[in-house]
Structure formats: structure tokens, C-alpha cells
Amino acid sequence: xxxxxxxxxxxxxxxxxxxxxxxxxxxxxxxxxxxxxxxxxxxxxxxxxxxxxxxxxxxxxxxxxxxxxxxxxxxxxxxxxxxxxxxxxxxxxxxxxxxxxxxxxxxxxxxxxxxxxxxxxxxxxxxxxxxxxxxxxxxxxxxxxxxxxxxxxxxxxxxxxxxxxxxxxxxxxxxxxxxxxxxxxxxxxxxxxxxxxxx
Amino acid sequence: xxxxxxxxxxxxxxxxxxxxxxxxxxxxxxxxxxxxxxxxxxxxxxxxxxxxxxxxxxxxxxxxxxxxxxxxxxxxxxxxxxxxxxxxxxxxxxxxxxxxxxxxxxxxxxxxxxxxxxxxxxxxxxxxxxxxxxxxxxxxxxxxxxxxxxxxxxxxxxxxxxxxxxxxxxxxxxxxxxxxxxxxxxxxxxxxxxxxxxxxxxxxxxxxxxxxxxxxxxxxxxxxxxxxxxxxxxxxxxxxxx
Amino acid sequence: xxxxxxxxxxxxxxxxxxxxxxxxxxxxxxxxxxxxxxxxxxxxxxxxxxxxxxxxxxxxxxxxxxxxxxxxxxxxxxxxxxxxxxxxxxxxxxxxxxxxxxxxxxxxxxxxxxxxxxxxxxxxxxxxxxxxxxxxxxxxxxxxxxxxxxxxxxxxxxxxxxxxxxxxxxxxxxxxxxxxxxxxxxxxxxxxxxxxxxxxxxxxxxxxxxxxxxxxxxxxxxxxxxxxxxxxxxxxxxxxxxxxxxxxxxxxxxxxxxxxxxxxxxxxxxxxxxxxxxxxxxxxxxxxxxxxxxxxxxxxxxxxxxxxxxxxxxxxxxxxxxxxxxxxxxxxxxxxxxxxxxxxxxxxxxxxxxxxxxxxxxxxxxxxxxxxxxxxxxxxxxxxxxxxxxxxxxxxxxxxxxxx
Numbered sequence: 001x002x003x004x005x006x007x008x009x010x011x012x013x014x015x016x017x018x019x020x021x022x023x024x025x026x027x028x029x030x031x032x033x034x035x036x037x038x039x040x041x042x043x044x045x046x047x048x049x050x051x052x053x054x055x056x057x058x059x060x061x062x063x064x065x066x067x068x069x070x071x072x073x074x075x076x077x078x079x080x081x082x083x084x085x086x087x088x089x090x091x092x093x094x095x096x097x098x099x100x101x102x103x104x105x106x107x108x109x110x111x112x113x114x115x116x117x118x119x120x121x122x123x124x125x126x127x128x129x130x131x132x133x134x135x136x137x138x139x140x141x142x143x144x145x146x147x148x149x150x151x152x153x154x155x156x157x158x159x160x161x162x163x164x165x166x167x168x169x170x171x172x173x174x175x176x177x178x179x180x181x182x183x184x185x186x187x188x189x190x191x192x193x194x195x196x197x198x199x
Numbered sequence: 200x201x202x203x204x205x206x207x208x209x210x211x212x213x214x215x216x217x218x219x220x221x222x223x224x225x226x227x228x229x230x231x232x233x234x235x236x237x238x239x240x241x242x243x244x245x246x247x248x249x250x251x252x253x254x255x256x257x258x259x260x261x262x263x264x265x266x267x268x269x270x271x272x273x274x275x276x277x278x279x280x281x282x283x284x285x286x287x288x289x290x291x292x293x294x295x296x297x298x299x300x301x302x303x304x305x306x307x308x309x310x311x312x313x314x315x316x317x318x319x320x321x322x323x324x325x326x327x328x329x330x331x332x333x334x335x336x337x338x339x340x341x342x343x344x345x346x347x348x349x350x351x352x353x354x355x356x357x358x359x360x361x362x363x364x365x366x367x368x369x370x371x372x373x374x375x376x377x378x379x380x381x382x383x384x385x386x387x388x389x390x391x392x393x394x395x396x397x398x399x400x401x402x403x404x405x406x407x408x409x410x411x412x413x414x415x416x417x418x419x420x421x422x423x424x425x426x427x428x429x430x431x432x433x434x435x436x437x438x439x440x441x
Numbered sequence: 442x443x444x445x446x447x448x449x450x451x452x453x454x455x456x457x458x459x460x461x462x463x464x465x466x467x468x469x470x471x472x473x474x475x476x477x478x479x480x481x482x483x484x485x486x487x488x489x490x491x492x493x494x495x496x497x498x499x500x501x502x503x504x505x506x507x508x509x510x511x512x513x514x515x516x517x518x519x520x521x522x523x524x525x526x527x528x529x530x531x532x533x534x535x536x537x538x539x540x541x542x543x544x545x546x547x548x549x550x551x552x553x554x555x556x557x558x559x560x561x562x563x564x565x566x567x568x569x570x571x572x573x574x575x576x577x578x579x580x581x582x583x584x585x586x587x588x589x590x591x592x593x594x595x596x597x598x599x600x601x602x603x604x605x606x607x608x609x610x611x612x613x614x615x616x617x618x619x620x621x622x623x624x625x626x627x628x629x630x631x632x633x634x635x636x637x638x639x640x641x642x643x644x645x646x647x648x649x650x651x652x653x654x655x656x657x658x659x660x661x662x663x664x665x666x667x668x669x670x671x672x673x674x675x676x677x678x679x680x681x682x683x684x685x686x687x688x689x690x691x692x693x694x695x696x697x698x699x700x701x702x703x704x705x706x707x708x709x710x711x712x713x714x715x716x717x718x719x720x721x722x723x724x725x726x727x728x729x730x731x732x733x734x735x736x737x738x739x740x741x742x743x744x745x746x747x748x749x750x751x752x753x754x755x756x757x758x759x760x761x762x763x764x765x766x767x768x769x770x771x772x773x774x775x776x777x778x779x780x781x782x783x784x785x786x787x788x789x790x791x792x793x794x795x796x797x798x799x800x801x802x803x804x805x806x807x808x809x810x811x812x813x814x815x816x817x818x819x820x821x822x823x824x825x826x827x828x829x830x831x832x833x834x835x836x837x838x839x840x841x842x843x844x845x
Contacts, residue, residue: 018394021331021403022491025338026386029346032339037350037378041371054383066335074339077311077319081304082258134222136278136296138265148269157278179376186380186721187387188762194391316494316526337492345486345528349716356717359680360730361704361780377719384762385715392487399472399479400546402490402502 019194024063024070027055031071032079049093049123049173053180056097057106058192064094085130092126093119093173112181116174123173124165132161143168204416207325209424214310216427221302224434227291230298233430238305245313251305259300266293316340324409334403346382353381451600453573453582455589458604459795460767461616464585467604468552471583479543479579483555483766483793484715485535489527489542496530496538497523500545510545510577516567517541532712533668536560540568547577553584555766555793559712561668561821566595573598587795591824616752616768617797620804628781630658630813631693633679633706638688640674648674649685650839656784661810661831662817670836672819676786679817680709692783707815708782712789714773718761723753723772726761730780747775750805752798767793784815791825803828 031051038047051071056064068090076084096119100106105115131139137157138144143164150160205213224230242248270276270293275283277292314322320337328336357363357374364370397403456464465482472478481488493499496519514520517537522530527538536559543551551572557565565586572578593599633656640649648671656662666672677683679690681703689696692706699706708730711717720726727744748754751771756764761772770793777785790806791799799822807830810816820826826833833844 018397018403019390021335022338022394022397023386023390024335025491026342026346026390028335028339029342030382030386032343033346033350033382034379037354037375037382041354041375041378050379066332070336070339074336076307078343080254080258081307082300084307134296135262135300136266136270136293138262138269138296144265144269148265148273151269152273152275152282154282179379182376183380183383187384188760190760190763191384191387191391194387317498320494334492337494341490341492341494341526342528344526348528352711352713352716355677355682356711357719358682358703359707359709359711360717360776361708361782362730363703364705365702381716381719384718388484388715388762389487389491392482392484393489393491395480396488396490399477399548400490400502401477402492 020059020063023059024055024067027051027063027067028071028074031067032075035079047172047176047179049090049119050176050179050183052090052093053097053119053176054183056094057101057180057184061094061098064097065091068094082135085134086127088130089123089126092122096122097177106177106181109178109181112177113174116177117170119177120168120170120173121166124169125162127169128158128162128165131165132158137161204413204419205423206413206415206420207322207411209420210310210322211326213423213427214306216424216431217306218303220427220431220434221299221306223431223438224299225295226437227294227298229433229437230295230302234298234301234305238302238309241309242305245309247308247312250312251308254304254308255301259297259304262300263293263297266296269293318413321409321411321413325411331403333409337409346386349385350378350382353378353385356381452578452580453569453584453599455593455599455601456583456585456604457589457601459797460793461765462604464604465554465765467602468554468583468585471550471581472552477546477548478550478552479546479548480552481539481543481554481556483559484713485532485539485556485559486528488539489535493527495524496527499527499538499542502542502546510575513544513571513575513577514541516571531668533560533564537564537568540572544572544575544577544579548579550581550583551579553582555585555587557584557586558588558792558822559789562592562823566592569596569599587791587793587799588822588824590796591822616755618752618771618794618801618805619750620801620808628783628814630815631706631783632657633784633815634691634694635679636689636691638678638685638690640671640678640683640685647839649678651688652839652841653688654834654841656815656817658783658813658815659810661806661829663826663829663831663833664817664819664836665821665826665833666836671839672836673788675836675841676709676788676817676819679784680704680707680786682709704780704782706782707784707786708777708780709786710774710777710788710790712792714766714769715762717773717776718769721760722758723761723764724748724757726772726776727779730776744779747779751775770794778809778814784817786817786819788819789821790818791820791822799825800828807831 028051031048034047034051049068052064052068055067069087072083072087072090076082097106097115100115100118104111106112131137137147137151137160146164146167147160150163151157155163221230239248242251267290270289271286275286275289277285277288280288311319311322320340323336324333357377362370362374362377456467458464468480472480489499490502493502500514517540519534519538519541522534527535530538536556539556540553543553557568560568572582593601634654636653638649638652639647641647652675664672664675674683678685679699681699681701684700690699691697697706718726720729724744727747748757751774753768753771753775756768761769764772770790774787774790777787791802794802803825806816806818810831818829818831834841835844
């Protein structure tokens with residue numbers, strides 16, 4: 001048997017790090033399961049970044065990237081093979097959320113709204129090439145109609161996808177940012193301390 | 200095809216090569232034939248045909264309809280041409296995208312859905328993921344049933360307290376954030392308590408227990424590599440053909 | 442805090458004392474002192490590794506399979522479940538698994554906090570006796586069980602350590618249930634008649650097999666039965682969470698489809714309180730429930746009374762999930778009553794509550810049922826069932842029958 005290697009090297013500092021390591025797989029699983037919650041409630045929404053944004057606000061950008069990318073890759077292996085192509089978008093969401101949070105972008109609901117609009121622009125921009133070149137601009141959602149209209153008006157494929165993304169993503173991401181702030185504010189304060197949040 | 204006969208490295212190589220070949224190929228007929236006469240029988244053999252067809256109906260079919268409508272009718276031309284200059288080319292482009300989607304999703308589902316969760320974890324380990332990252336992936340796989348159960352239980356608890364009433368759309372929208380909050384709060388507590396268990400039991404130690412232990416079938420692996428190699432060559436030839 | 446040195450060398454010790462006497466802190470103090478230790482709390486599934494994909498992996502994590510105590514696993518009836526996911530088995534089976542897994546990791550100290558009271562009496566005795574006799578048992582086992590008095594005479598090898606005075610960290614006074622208060626919501630009474638109700642889960646055996654019964658307001662109904670008998674399923678059907686495959690349910694003689702409006706007639710309190718705590722303060726939690734069936738203008742006037750009754754007055758502004766398990770349980774029960782529904786079903790309401798608080802709870806339940814609140818209680822505790830002086834109803838083979 002190989003000599004066991006321990007990945008948490010410093011026993012005294014072990015606990016806060018262990019809590020973070022324990023939290024991330026749960027965050028990944030939540031991200032994957034969000035669809036089943038909306039399905040059970042029969043809601044026509046799929047807030048695919050709430051888990052990533054919330055994890056980033058709680059644990060920082062690395063945990064957020066891992067939760068977002070991990071959930072999309074895993075979900076691609078076990079439920080929806082289209083999702084892994086959008087892992088890059090999840091990583092970008094985590095990094096943007098971290099930077100915006102550092103600048104106070106999630107200190108209040110109005111600020112979260114503005115951060116969400118910005119996040120929508122970023123997410124729409126990063127997803128556009130994937131949708132354009134891998135999926136021909138069409139994902140089966142309502143935004144596809146906008147793409148179709150823009151294409152028939154003579155716009156290029158990438159431009160059409162980008163513009164349709166800009167039209168729909170900011171609203172979607174703004175809602176998710178507001179929801180993430182509401183979630184974080186509603187978590188039990190003493191339990192939150194166990195995550196050893198660094199401000 | 201017994202899934203445990205193919206080692207993770209070969210599995211990863213086959214997946215990657217086949218994916219590259221799929222996106223290099225520019226002939227939708229070749230791709231569609233590959234999906235119909237190769238992928239579907241293999242999917243049936245590894246018992247994921249129903250899941251795959253359900254996915255096709257739920258995700259691929261709406262996209263296919265959208266693509267055909269947009270490129271064949273609305274735009275009436277492929278991306279490189281002026282609108283309404285080549286409707287047949289538009290339909291061909293749409294079918295190319297759909298057939299790529301069919302083949303790539305069938306491929307990924309065959310390669311990974313045919314594995315049990317334990318074999319999937321061994322495959323991920325065998326592909327080189329180690330350390331805390333591996334345990335995070337493993338943890339996500341392990342707790343998926345629990346998260347689904349918790350979300351369903353919290354949903355039930357909301358109903359049992361009369362929060363959903365006659366379950367109108369507005370009531371369901373209002374309850375959704377509370378369910379999410381309940382799931383996240385439970386996650387936080389669970390992480391705190393689970394980390395104590397890890398600390399007490401020395402859990403995060405790699406004894407190599409996740410090494411892949413299946414019996415390799417070299418013949419099967421060689422056959423797979425030859426097939427995907429041939430597929431890649433064919434795709435390159437089709438792409439480069441005038 | 443240190444454990445009394447006289448019991449340091451004892452193998453199995455039960456910590457005896459009322460709520461807030463520091464039993465949990467005492468257990469945790471024993472863990473800190475030792476190199477390798479395992480603590481299992483009342484939220485059992487949170488104490489699994491969360492990394493094992495099967496029960497076999499949970500038991501053998503980091504060990505060779507040959508190190509397992511196979512006899513222990515077979516006696517705990519876990520052998521047929523080895524290839525299942527740990528989170529897909531029942532609550533009682535999870536409790537047994539947590540104990541077996543804790544034992545299998547060979548800790549110096551195994552601390553078990555309010556886990557045994559979640560098992561049936563037979564399983565409790567089985568688990569404790571096996572732990573004390575297993576060749577690979579931990580050096581020290583410390584546990585807390587509020588129901589110990591029901592079976593301590595059957596245990597030869599267990600020593601008892603009596604905790605000193607109770608201390609509550611959140612407020613000056615220790616919160617107790619005050620059964621003398623009498624200002625709870627008075628909903629409109631009604632009877633519920635179930636006639637030939639069937640239910641089966643997908644691909645599973647029929648759990649409810651033509652259940653026919655009439656629940657009338659007045660007495661407390663104690664619903665008992667083995668694990669898997671269908672008690673929770675029946676409770677969910679009554680609460681409108683599950684739709685019966687056939688049969689009818691009548692409320693005051695009028696046929697209703699409870700599944701169309703869940704929570705409208707019956708409010709159901711789950712065994713795990715954390716599933717039901719959705720607000721950021723205790724008082725908001727009480728105000729939240731049942732609002733779908735209450736006019737907006739009509740707040741629950743008895744919220745303050747419920748807080749005082751359940752000893753929650755001093756923690757009204759606290760986040761429910763920051764409270765100790767004992768109080769979280771009470772918040773969830775109070776929230777069920779705050780919905781002011783004609784019927785309330787409580788699943789294991791005494792979990793984590795000491796004997797004095799169980800008595801107070803029993804007195805409150807008897808009085809509130811007599812005043813017209815319909816009440817059905819699911820419990821494994823013989824002692825509590827006796828205190829309720831109610832109608833005991835047994836769930837067996839998918840059918841209900843009354844005794845007493």
C-alpha cells in the first residue's frame with residue numbers, strides 16, 4: 001500500500017481549511033441539483049450561477065471557480081453533456097464576483113443589482129463564441145429567437161449571439177446576484193464564522 | 200461492453216480523440232450514420248439508450264428545431280453567406296450542428312454514464328486528478344443523492360407548513376428562495392460537522408484506494424483506439440476534401 | 442471542562458443531566474483530549490464522511506476490508522445494504538451505520554450524542570451491547586441519551602456520570618417548556634376520515650394497504666409501528682404531501698383532495714427540525730407558517746405566547762440555525778402550532794428533550810388536544826406514549842389498528 005499523504009499539512013490551521021474543503025463538494029452538488037428544485041416547483045427558470053456566486057461570496061474565487069467549473073463538468077458527465085462547454089463561463093462568473101465583491105459590489109441590494117448587470121455582460125461575452133461556433137447560435141432557449149432575428153437582419157453570427165446574450169443575460173444574472181446576497185445574509189452568523197471568511 | 204475492461208487513460212484518450220474528430224468532420228450524413236448505427240447500438244449494449252434518447256428528446260430536439268428554423272428559413276443561408284442566398288446550405292449547416300451534438304453527447308454519455316459512481320471516481324483519479332481537488336469531486340459525487348433528498352424534504356416541509364397553498368405560480372416563486380436558503384444553510388452545518396469527522400478519523404489521506412482495479416481487456420482497448428483513430432482520419436479527410 | 446477523573450478509565454459512560462447541563466460540551470472535551478476520536482451528533486448524516494459512494498466504503502474508509510468487524514455489521518443488519526449509498530437508507534439504518542463506521546475507524550474515544558433515542562428500543566440495546574462486546578471496540582465510549590431511563594436497567598456495563606448545574610450560554614435563565622401557559626392558537630376543529638387509502642412508492646411495495654380510520658379532535662393519537670411500517674407515509678398523505686393511489690379522505694364528512702392544498706388542514710412537523718427552519722429569527726419563523734391559508738391582515742396573535750410556552754423568549758431574535766439542537770426542535774414544533782391548522786402531526790417531538798421538558802410537553806399536548814386542536818404524535822418512546830394518555834394507533838402491514 002502506498003504511504004498515505006495528507007493534504008492538509010498544518011494541524012492547528014486545519015479546521016477552517018477542512019470546512020472549506022467540505023463545503024465545496026456540497027456547493028458543486030447544489031449547483032447540479034438546482035435544476036431539480038426548479039423542476040419540482042415547475043418554474044420556467046434555471047438559475048445556473050447562484051451556487052457559484054454564493055460560494056465565491058462565502059469562500060473566495062478559487063472555491064467559486066472550483067464549484068462552478070466542477071459542477072458543470074460533473075453535470076456534463078452524469079446529466080447534460082452540453083454543460084461542460086460552458087465551464088469557462090462559470091470560471092469567469094466566479095472571478096468577476098470575487099473582484100466585484102472586493103470593490104464592495106455586493107454590500108447592498110442596489111449594488112448587487114448593478115454588479116449583476118455587469119456580470120451578465122461578462123457572461124454573455126464569454127458564452128457567445130461557444131454558442132456561436134459549437135451550437136450554431138441556437139441553444140433552444142428564448143434568446144435563440146433574438147439570434148434568428150438578428151441573423152436574418154444581416155448581422156454576423158458571433159455579433160448576433162453576443163447581442164442576444166447582452167439582451168437577456170444581465171437580467172438573469174442580476175436576479176441571481178440579488179438572490180445570492182439574500183442567501184448569504186440569511187445564513188446563520190455563527191455557522192458562517194466556521195468558514196473563516198477573510199474580509 | 201464491460202465497462203471495467205477499459206482503463207481510465209484509454210477511456211480518456213478515446214473520448215478526446217472522438218470529440219476532436221466529431222468537430223473536425225464537416226459531413227452531417229457521416230456523423231448521423233455514426234450516431235445511428237454505431238452509437239445507439241453501443242448505448243443499448245451499455246444500458247444507457249433510454250437515458251440518451253430522453254436527453255435527445257428534451258435537449259437536442261428543441262435545439263434542432265430552432266437551428267433548422269433559423270438557418271434554413273429565417274436566415275436562409277449558412278454563416279459564411281449572405282442571408283437568403285443559399286437555403287439548402289442553411290439547412291445543411293443546421294443539420295451539421297445537430298449531428299455533431301448528437302454524436303458528442305452520445306459519446307460522452309456512453310463513455311461515462313456506463314460507469315458506476317465508484318468506477319467514475321476511479322476513472323477521474325486515473326486521469327490524474329489528485330489531492331483536495333479529487334476529494335472535492337468525490338464528495339460531490341457522493342452527496343448528490345443527499346442534496347436531492349434534502350431539497351425535496353425542504354420543499355415538502357414548506358408545503359407541510361402551508362407556504363405553498365394552492366401552489367400558484369406566485370406562491371412557488373416566493374417559496375423558491377426559502378428552499379435555496381434551507382439547502383445552503385444545511386450545507387454549511389453539514390460542512391462544519393463533516394470536517395470534524397474528517398479531522399477525527401483522518402479521512403483526507405490518499406492510500407491509493409482509488410486506483411483503478413479493473414481487469415484490462417487489451418483487445419477491446421486496441422479495437423476502440425483503432426476505431427476512433429480511423430474516425431479521426433476520416434474526419435480530417437472529409438474536412439480537407441475539396 | 443474536564444470529565445470527572447473517576448470515570449476517565451471506564452469504558453462506557455452515559456452522561457446524565459438535564460438540557461443545557463453541558464453534556465455535549467463534556468463529550469467534546471473528551472474528544473479534544475484524545476488523539477483519535479469520533480463524535481456522532483443528532484444530525485446523523487452530517488457525520489458520515491460524505492466521500493463514500495457505498496456503505497462498504499463508508500465502513501472501510503482508509504482501512505483494509507479485513508479489518509472490519511463483520512459480526513458487528515451483521516448484527517446491526519447492515520450486511521445486505523453494503524452496496525447502497527449511505528444517504529439513501531432510512532434514518533434508523535443511518536444511525537446504526539454511523540455507529541458502526543465510528544467504531545470501525547478504531548478511535549480512542551467514540552462520543553454518541555442523542556443518537557440512540559432515534560432508534561427503536563431493540564436497536565438501542567443491540568447497539569450498546571454490541572459496542573461493549575466488539576473485539577475492535579473503541580477504548581472509551583461516551584454517550585448522551587435522554588431516554589436512558591427507559592432501558593438502563595438492561596445494561597450491565599454502562600457507568601453513569603451525573604452532570605452538575607445547568608448553564609445556558611444564550612441567556613441568564615435556562616429555557617424550559619412552560620406547560621402552565623395557555624394562549625396558543627385555537628383553530629377550528631374538524632374530524633378526518635380516511636377510507637380505503639392506498640399508497641405505494643415508485644417500484645416499491647404497497648406501504649398503505651387500504652387504510653381506514655377516523656381521527657376525531659379531543660384525544661391525542663399516538664402513532665406507533667416499526668421502521669418502514671408506513672407511519673411517515675400516512676402522515677404525509679394526511680398533510681397533503683403525497684397523493685393516495687385510491688381511497689378517499691373526508692374532512693367533517695366532506696370529501697377533499699388534501700394533496701391539492703398541502704398544509705391546509707394538517708400541519709406536519711418533521712423529525713429533523715433543520716428542514717423546516719427558513720427564517721433569520723425565531724419570531725419570524727413562527728410568523729411565517731400557514732400564511733398561504735391566512736388572510737394577510739391576520740397575523741398570528743399567539744406568537745409571543747408560543748415563544749414563552751416553548752422557552753424561546755430569550756432567543757426570539759436569534760437565527761434558528763445558530764441555536765442548539767434542543768431549541769431548534771422546539772422552534773420547529775412551535776412553528777407547526779403557529780400555522781393554526783385544525784390538525785398537527787408531530788414526528789418524534791421529544792428528540793433531544795430531557796425528562797422534565799418531555800413531561801411539560803406532554804402536559805401541553807394533552808391540554809391543547811382537549812381544547813380541540815387535533816394532534817397526532819409519532820414516537821418511539823414508550824414512556825412518552827404512556828404520559829400522553831391518548832389513543833395508541835399501531836401501523837402494521839399497511840393498516841392501522843387501535844389499542845387503548
